[in-house]
Amino acid sequence: MVGEIRRAKFIGNLLGRRREIVEQVVSEEPYKEDQEDDNDNDNDNDNDVEEIEILMKEQDTETTEARAHVINDCVSLLTAVNEKAELKSDFHRQYLDYAFQIKLPPQMTALDASQPWILYWVLNSLAMLSEDLVSDEMRRRIEEKAFAISPEGGPFGGGIGQLPHLAATYASIEALSSCANSNGSWDKIDKKSIYNWLLSVKQENGGFKTCYSVGEVDTRGVYCALSVASMLNILTDELVENTLQYLINCQNYEGGFGGCPFEDEAHGGYTFCAVASLAIMGALDKINIPKLIDWCATKQYNEEKGFCGRSNKLVDGCYSFWVGGTVAILEAYGYGEYIMNHNEMREYILRCCQDTKRPGLRDKPGKNPDFYHTNYVLAGLSVVEYTFKIDNPKDPFSISAEPRKGVPSSNITAINPVYCLPIDLVKNFANHFK
Ligand SMILES: CC(C)=CCC/C(C)=C/CC/C(C)=C/COP(=O)(O)OP(=O)(O)O
Numbered sequence: 001m002v003g004e005i006r007r008a009k010f011i012g013n014l015l016g017r018r019r020e021i022v023e024q025v026v027s028e029e030p031y032k033e034d035q036e037d038d039n040d041n042d043n044d045n046d047n048d049v050e051e052i053e054i055l056m057k058e059q060d061t062e063t064t065e066a067r068a069h070v071i072n073d074c075v076s077l078l079t080a081v082n083e084k085a086e087l088k089s090d091f092h093r094q095y096l097d098y099a100f101q102i103k104l105p106p107q108m109t110a111l112d113a114s115q116p117w118i119l120y121w122v123l124n125s126l127a128m129l130s131e132d133l134v135s136d137e138m139r140r141r142i143e144e145k146a147f148a149i150s151p152e153g154g155p156f157g158g159g160i161g162q163l164p165h166l167a168a169t170y171a172s173i174e175a176l177s178s179c180a181n182s183n184g185s186w187d188k189i190d191k192k193s194i195y196n197w198l199l200s201v202k203q204e205n206g207g208f209k210t211c212y213s214v215g216e217v218d219t220r221g222v223y224c225a226l227s228v229a230s231m232l233n234i235l236t237d238e239l240v241e242n243t244l245q246y247l248i249n250c251q252n253y254e255g256g257f258g259g260c261p262f263e264d265e266a267h268g269g270y271t272f273c274a275v276a277s278l279a280i281m282g283a284l285d286k287i288n289i290p291k292l293i294d295w296c297a298t299k300q301y302n303e304e305k306g307f308c309g310r311s312n313k314l315v316d317g318c319y320s321f322w323v324g325g326t327v328a329i330l331e332a333y334g335y336g337e338y339i340m341n342h343n344e345m346r347e348y349i350l351r352c353c354q355d356t357k358r359p360g361l362r363d364k365p366g367k368n369p370d371f372y373h374t375n376y377v378l379a380g381l382s383v384v385e386y387t388f389k390i391d392n393p394k395d396p397f398s399i400s401a402e403p404r405k406g407v408p409s410s411n412i413t414a415i416n417p418v419y420c421l422p423i424d425l426v427k428n429f430a431n432h433f434k
């Protein structure tokens, strides 16, 4: 007994002065009763309620205000029952054909260093609408442009006279792969020179610099380098030394991937690049898959139905592919088919990313269509309407697709989600270089 009292005193001293228990009213009803009982306490109770309200209220920011408008616009389009949700393929085709018919408008000079991207976005969008829409003349002109940028056959810059760049090389190889070796263009690609250049931009930490001596190092560079190397069959151990650890270190506490190791914010674009790179390396099992699945799932909004690219940011049609494509890769490698709601994603694409007046696909209502969004929104539609599996997990070209049950079809072409190219086209290209 004496021992217990001593122990209680010791604990009391350790914890400090004993405090009175204070009960706080946390719901509105007792507050109203208190008000009737004791008017002197009005001010105290007012303060209590105010404090509780502040704690429970979401902070208003520019983004929450912008999102309220976006939700409003999306909900009115999503609930317009008289409009059928269908892909306006012929309409979008006009927009894409236009790229071959006229000089692009002056505001597009901002894309001067992204010329191979325009080739890829336009050609791939046409091929996704229907492979028949890509004519021999289009292929010829794309090959002509790519080899005008790099008469040596690679690596490629963003335009004539520009330094070779990883993103431009990736986009050029993607565009050329869709040209089906017409005019023997695949044989003009200089694999050896591309390989040596890839080694020259490789960093000790496993990343790749986008351009020799200058340029940024992040998961985009890794994805561009590994896509090109795997497609051309020049992927060696030397090229990917330390790259697996680099990518593992890019997965953060949220479960998605930042652009660089140990970054604090995960982003859909960088996450896709990391996950597709891991798929190419046959190393998806080396990351925390359950956390990645959670992160992807929480990027789809209930109200707008589409994906955002970062926690608490706005929905954007291009994440239909950056996040939807990540989900499709996870599905192909057997990590689950219910990470996203496919029918809702399809509704966002068809009702919110298309306009009745302007052809092409867009980020969200109120934005203008552009070639970038046209490509990635269509790619998003493809990963929504097909289900994916892989025959050999060490060979990303062995991914196959079949129509997804319970999701209507827009007759879009099935893509390989690792490469964002039609499955058969990318497989033929890789076979050519085997
Ligand atoms: C192959 C390759 C090079 C892929 C690139 C992938 C990538 C990083 C895509 C992100 C593109 C994008 C819409 C960024 C917007 O950031 P933001 O801050 O304007 O928009 P947010 O608010 O949606 O994050």
Ligand SMILES: [Zn+2]
Residues within 6 Å of the ligand: 316, 317, 318, 319, 363, 373
């Ligand atoms: Zn976008």
